[in-house]
Amino acid sequence: MPSLDVSFFLTIALVAVRLYGAFNGILSDCDEVYNYWEPLNFLTRFFGKKTWEYQPEYAIRSWTYLLPYALLKYPLSWIQKSLEISGALSKGAIPAYTFFYLTRVALALSFTFAECCLADALTYISSELSSWFLLYQIISPGVFQASISLLPSSFALLFGMLSTASIVKYFRFDLFSHKIERDFISESKVIEDSTEPSIPDTNNEATPPSKASPSQGLSSPQMFLCAMYKGSLSRRDKFFALAVGSAAIGGLIGWPFALVLTAPFVVYVTISLLIVKKLPEPLAAINRRKWSIFIYFLAGLSCTYMVGWIGCLIDGLFYLKSTLVPLNIVLYNVLRTTKETGPSIFGVEPTGYYLLNLFLNFHVIFLMVLVDIPGIGSSDFKMGFWQGLAAYRAPLYIWFAIFFSQPHKEERFMYPVYHLITISAAVFTCKFIRIFGTPDKRRFFYHLARLAFFSVTVALGVLRIISVIQNYGAPLSAFKALAAQPPVHPDNSTILENVCIGREWYHYPSSFFLQSNQRLRYVENGFRGMLPGDFVEPSIHSLDGLRNSTYLDQEGFNNKNEYNPDFVYPNLDSCDYYIDINMPVDSESGEVSIFEKDGSSSNGNWQTIRCENMIDPDRSYGLAKLIYLPTTEIQYFKSFLANLLQNKNVVAIKGSPLYQKLTDRETYKLLLDSKPVKKLSEPETYKPLFENEQVQKLYTESMARVFEVDSKYQLAAKLPGKVFYHKFCVARRI
Structure with a gap:
């Protein structure tokens, strides 16, 4: 099958998987909900939960990052009003969580665009490498989750892919320019050895030396090479600016630590420009190295400054003070950590945490990366050793070295290098398969090895994705049922309804699943850390009203993860709805429960409206806990096979003399007895x-x-x- 067809079908599959994830993927991190979905709900619906990170005193969360997503409410509101005016829908027929899924679709499609850009860039190295990269992106459970996450680390991953694509294209034109240099030198030697005269000068008068053109006296092939050389350098400079600009956006608007991933590339470019290499005069006039260094430095500084300045300006409007959020993040997480503050107060994990987590999110793909680490010195197809090191190998190993050594570890910290993992695994796959053969030699073994890699990776990836959705998708389904409930006070829709949640507060899918007159409240659940509070709801639903709320330093918040009882309801008396699991409670810590083992209510004042199955991680064990085991499908297949064997046509075939002869052991007696065992x-x-x-x-x-x-x-x-x-x-x- 031609590579174009493979890329086409992989792209269609990529789009389908990303859209499927947008509508069915889980919310795996409560920080994503409370630090990003809740403030986004506040920007669009003017209420929501607030974490201490949004206090102007700390200001370590960026409003600049959320504003582009908030703009999606305008096309949605226009569509909704148009349908209401036309009579196609009644007022309020479109639930609020529609915006939640619209945002996810936007995230998925943006992520797909970045993946396609990177895959297109990788075709320069190898079309086979590009295809394996796309396949691993499609079936990786970790990438499946990161592609729909409203997290700065996911945003950094998206722009990291665009940056890596530009880096690969930079090396494409850089290597091409070096090839032109060699060809120009070879052409010059041919002219020197030739007795043919140079192109005659048609001018009657000699050109003064001071005004001589660099192309004067060059042959036609040399002039053509000079033109190509100038064009390749121009394209190379363009992709350098795009690489640095994409990294600056991903780092300064998303997650500042992701800027370190571009450092190896910048170091490589700087060293390559500083290395003195004598070029022929026409090429030296085109490629002025000192000027290139200045231009690159100016481009990188301009990209970083402009992105940082825009972010600082927008965040300053919301916090009502000049603040650089990326700097605040670095100061809090690195330079100002103490025993009472810093990321470690939220939990520490052993070094093996990331190894296990990456194995779950990439299965055998991550094993390929680990096996490929000793092969760091090998060149990668059309990309040389140093180029491959700067593009994806060194950033990946630097990232591992930094974050594996940090005591506080979270899954989302690995997001920015997910594309580097799949690239590394794709390179390993291409090299390993060629051990068995090539498309021209030993084709059978070559295609057999490809089929084996394809089957194993796809099966493990799909089974893991299904397992995660099936085991952890209950909160989204349950809260959809809550959003469909009629109002508690039908005569007065302005009366607020309290939706209370207990031990499952960290599985809350955001206020987009609440109606406009509903608010989330916490009841006693045994947790003694810092729970989110509430944004001050503006009296005027406008941008000025939002700003009047966001710059307020509210009481009760702290950065020490200390429990605040003012954010918790003491009992269920004021609750209109209650969400919890049907597990035994710890009454000594104040936990309450109203659900029996079957999900029914044990309290006559409450009625269960929806229950969904959710995995019990403490009791579950073994391989079945990690991936979906298709026992039901196996039973269906056995039933189908049994019915097939009872079919009259199959029975007739089994009774035929030919079938009896083929299944008779005596038919193969000579063959079996020829080599006695x-x-x-x-x-x-x-x-x-x-x-x-x-x-x-x-x-x-x-x-x-x-x-x-x-x-x-x-x-x-x-x-x-x-x-x-x-x-x-x-x-x-x-």
Whole structure:
């Protein structure tokens, strides 16, 4: 199949998977909800939960980052009003969570665009490499989640892919310019050895030396090479500016730590320009190295300054003071950490945390990266060793070195290098498959190896993605049912309804799943850290009203993760809805529950309106906890196979003489007996072993454990592990 067809189908699959993730993907991080979805709800609907990071005193979250997403409310409101005016929909028929999914679609499509740009750039190195990169992007559970996350680290990943694409294209034209230099020198030697005269000068008068053109006296091929050389340098400079600009946007608007990923490329370019290399005079006049260094420095400084200045200006409007949020983030996380403040107060993890997490998010793809680490000295197809090191290898290893050494670890910290992981794995795959053959030599083994890689990676990726959605998708489904409930006070829709949540506060999917007259409240849940408070709701729903709220230093917030009882309701008396799981509560810590094991309400004042299955991670174990095991599909296949074997046509075929002859052992007796195999399974060989009393006792006990499982669950008992579920329920006061 031509590579164009493969790329086309992979692109279609990429778009389909990203859109599927936008509508079905989970919210894996409560920081994403409370630090980004809630402030976005405040920008668009003028209410929401507020974390201490948005206090002007600390100002370590950027409003600049959220503003582009807030603009999506205008096309949605126009569509909604048009449908209401036309009579196609009644007022309020479009739920508020429509904006949530619209934003996710925008995130997914933007992410897909960046992936396609990077895949297109990688075709310069190898079309096969580009195809493997796209495939690994499609079936990686980690990329599946990062592509729809409203997180600065995901934003940094998006612009990191654009930056890497520009870096690859920079090297494309840089290497091309070096090839032109070699060709120009070769052409000059040919002219020197030739007896043919140069192109005659048609001017009658000699040109003064001071006004001589650099192309004077050059042959036609040399003039053509000079023109190509000038064009390649111009394109190279363009992609340098795009690489630095994309990195600046991803770092200064998204996550500042992602700027370190561009450092190896900048160092490489600086060193390559400083290295003195004598060029022929016409080329030296075109490629002035000192001027290039100045232009590059000016371009990089301008990109960084402009992006930082715009961010500082917008954030200053909301915080009512001049502040540089990226600098505040670095100061809080690195330079001003103490025992009482800093990221470590939110938990520390061992070094193996990221290894396990990356294995779950990339399965065998991450193993390829680990295996490929010793191959750091090898060149990568059309890209040389130093270029490959600057483009994706060095940034990946620097990132690992920095964040593996940090005590506080979170999954989203690895987002900015996800594309570098898939590139590295794709390079390893291309090299490893070529051990078995090439498209021209030993084609069968080459395609067999490709099929094996494709089958294993796709199967593991799909099973992991299905497992995550099935096990953790309950909050989104349950809160959709809450959004569809009729008002508690139908006569007066302005009365606020309290939606209370207990132990599952960190699985809250955002206020986009609440109606405009509903507010989230916390009840006692045993948690003794810093819970979010509420933004001061502006009296005027306008930009000025928002700014009058965001610059307020509200009381009760702290950066020490200290518990504030003022943010928690003492009981359920003031609650109209309640969300919790049907698990035993710790009454000593004040936890309350109204749900039975089956999800029904144990309190006559409450009525369960929706329950969804959610994994119980403490009881679940084994492989079944990590990936989806298709036991139901296997049972369906067995039933289908049994029905197929009972089909009259199949029965007729099995009864035919030809089938009997093909399945008769005597037909193959000559072949089987031609190479007699020594029988190693004679009973006398193992008789002393089975007569041993300890062996017999161990065998009896193990078989008893196997068969003591109820026949209904024999299939599940044979699988490596099992998943247990509890109920994630929503109840309404009656």
